[in-house]
Amino acid sequence: MQALKILVVDDDPVTRTLLAKRLSKEEYQVDTAQSGVDAVRSIADNYYDVVLTDLMMPGGVDGIGVLETAKEHNLKTEVMLITAHGSIDNAIIAMKKGAYDYLQKPINFDELILRLAKIQNLKHLMKNASDLRLAMETTEQVSSETIQNLEMTVAALEERISNIRTILQRAGVSAEERISMALVG
Amino acid sequence: MSLTTPGNISRNTSPNSAAPAPKPELKPIPGMRKTVKITPAEVQLFSKYIYGLCGINIEASKSYLLETRLGRMLENEKCDSFTTFYHKIKSDPSKKLEHQMVDAMTTNETLFFRDTNPFELLKHKILPEVFDRRMGKSGAIRIWSAACSTGQEIYSIAITLRELLGPTPTINLKLMGTDISDAAIKQASYGVYNKFEIERGLPQERLQRYFSPSGETWRIKDEIRSMASFQKFNLMGSFASLGKFDIIFCRNVAIYFTFEDRVKLFEKIADVLEPDGYLIIGATESLTGVCPRFVPKRHLKAIFYQLK
Numbered sequence: 001m002q003a004l005k006i007l008v009v010d011d012d013p014v015t016r017t018l019l020a021k022r023l024s025k026e027e028y029q030v031d032t033a034q035s036g037v038d039a040v041r042s043i044a045d046n047y048y049d050v051v052l053t054d055l056m057m058p059g060g061v062d063g064i065g066v067l068e069t070a071k072e073h074n075l076k077t078e079v080m081l082i083t084a085h086g087s088i089d090n091a092i093i094a095m096k097k098g099a100y101d102y103l104q105k106p107i108n109f110d111e112l113i114l115r116l117a118k119i120q121n122l123k124h125l126m127k128n129a130s131d132l133r134l135a136m137e138t139t140e141q142v143s144s145e146t147i148q149n150l151e152m153t154v155a156a157l158e159e160r161i162s163n164i165r166t167i168l169q170r171a172g173v174s175a176e177e178r179i180s181m182a183l184v185g
Numbered sequence: 186m187s188l189t190t191p192g193n194i195s196r197n198t199s200p201n202s203a204a205p206a207p208k209p210e211l212k213p214i215p216g217m218r219k220t221v222k223i224t225p226a227e228v229q230l231f232s233k234y235i236y237g238l239c240g241i242n243i244e245a246s247k248s249y250l251l252e253t254r255l256g257r258m259l260e261n262e263k264c265d266s267f268t269t270f271y272h273k274i275k276s277d278p279s280k281k282l283e284h285q286m287v288d289a290m291t292t293n294e295t296l297f298f299r300d301t302n303p304f305e306l307l308k309h310k311i312l313p314e315v316f317d318r319r320m321g322k323s324g325a326i327r328i329w330s331a332a333c334s335t336g337q338e339i340y341s342i343a344i345t346l347r348e349l350l351g352p353t354p355t356i357n358l359k360l361m362g363t364d365i366s367d368a369a370i371k372q373a374s375y376g377v378y379n380k381f382e383i384e385r386g387l388p389q390e391r392l393q394r395y396f397s398p399s400g401e402t403w404r405i406k407d408e409i410r411s412m413a414s415f416q417k418f419n420l421m422g423s424f425a426s427l428g429k430f431d432i433i434f435c436r437n438v439a440i441y442f443t444f445e446d447r448v449k450l451f452e453k454i455a456d457v458l459e460p461d462g463y464l465i466i467g468a469t470e471s472l473t474g475v476c477p478r479f480v481p482k483r484h485l486k487a488i489f490y491q492l493k
Contacts, residue, residue, distance in 0.1 A: 133385075140300070140468055140469055141468070143469050144300075144468035144469045147468075147469055147471050148468075148481075148483070148488050150471070150473070151471050151472070151473055151481045151488060152481060152483055152488070154473045155473075155480060155481050
């Protein structure tokens with residue numbers, strides 16, 4: 001299965017580099033952005049499965065702004081927020097706005113990897129369901145055309161047979177004439 | 186697949202093996218539910234029971250459906266065999282378990298505007314014809330969604346009507362949805378759908394026009410909801426109380442019945458259809474050999490049926 005494509009957004013270069021390194025090691029495809037503004041630009045140009053963003057960032061676009069942009073661009077993008085210890089209220093606001101989850105600083109990498117694995121699982125299931133649906137719809141469409149054609153053909157043949165039967169049963173006409181009339185009609 | 190070891194497996198009574206080799210114990214896989222196995226006799230018992238309740242025909246080859254669909258109920262009711270479960274359902278005077286079983290056994294695969302063709306047919310062919318014919322006559326135009334599941338079909342019909350007639354139609358319309366499942370009827374009459382149900386078949390524009398978000402769910406607006414009424418109804422029973430309909434949707438439900446029951450069903454449908462009424466069945470269904478009273482007619486990519 002395709003590895004998740006993740007955008008890491010953090011204005012702190014140390015955290016950003018560390019996150020990118022650890023996630024790349026886990027074989028995720030990682031891009032980084034050094035500010036909210038930078039992230040908005042990246043999201044506009046690329047699709048990400050997951051955006052992992054710091055909540056508090058300077059420069060006019062914070063984590064909530066990144067979340068809103070990501071969701072506006074593609075509802076399928078899951079956003080995880082990184083919050084400072086003690087700012088849970090903001091994290092809850094973010095969850096209400098559609099964030100997938102939040103992590104508290106200092107980041108526990110094992111926890112992060114677990115959450116990402118869950119997202120991967122969910123995406124896999126959703127893709128599976130949508131593939132199945134597509135397959136079902138295709139099958140249904142093709143078989144419905146066949147069935148409908150057969151339905152119309154059989155109905156036409158039935159009508160023809162019933163006409164022939166009426167002609168063949170007609171009184172006062174010789175058998176030969178009836179047969180030739182039936183073959184024409 | 187069962188991970189339980191049948192209780193009698195170690196009782197090896199073969200005279201040749203004095204000391205039967207111990208069967209290696211299957212370790213349960215964490216998180217995998219132990220399923221209660223159904224015996225062939227129990228398959229028969231339940232098939233007959235479910236058939237009697239709702240007409241769904243469970244072929245012997247599909248008996249796994251009983252295990253997968255009823256397994257959760259068995260667990261909730263703490264029953265360790267299907268026989269125990271059977272007696273528990275039978276002895277429940279409130280019939281709550283019986284209803285739950287029907288809910289679990291019925292397939293509620295539906296979506297808004299499922300297979301767009303019938304709705305195009307409705308809009309461009311059937312409704313204009315019905316309106317023309319009914320002009321100046323009293324009495325409502327009656328539309329029935331037989332086996333309406335969670336309401337998507339009848340609401341799709343209501344939306345089609347609303348778009349055709351505007352907010353204040355002068356035509357008297359009666360839309361009825363029926364289903365065997367209590368849970369489905371309940372959801373249909375609330376008109377509340379989750380994100381996944383709403384995503385399917387509904388373009389943004391219609392979603393925003395006819396639904397209001399409420400928390401994580403979407404609720405169909407009152408102007409559409411009030412157009413339809415719902416009731417529980419068993420297609421196996423008598424249709425005498427229904428009256429006549431101008432348009433009947435009976436899609437993808439007869440496929441769960443035996444051939445004989447399908448014949449009976451469409452006979453009854455023919456009885457409650459107005460002489461110039463319209464019947465629409467599922468895109469992959471056929472009435473050939475089922476009901477000679479209907480004749481198929483084609484309009485663009487869709488087929489509908491009328492009485493001969």
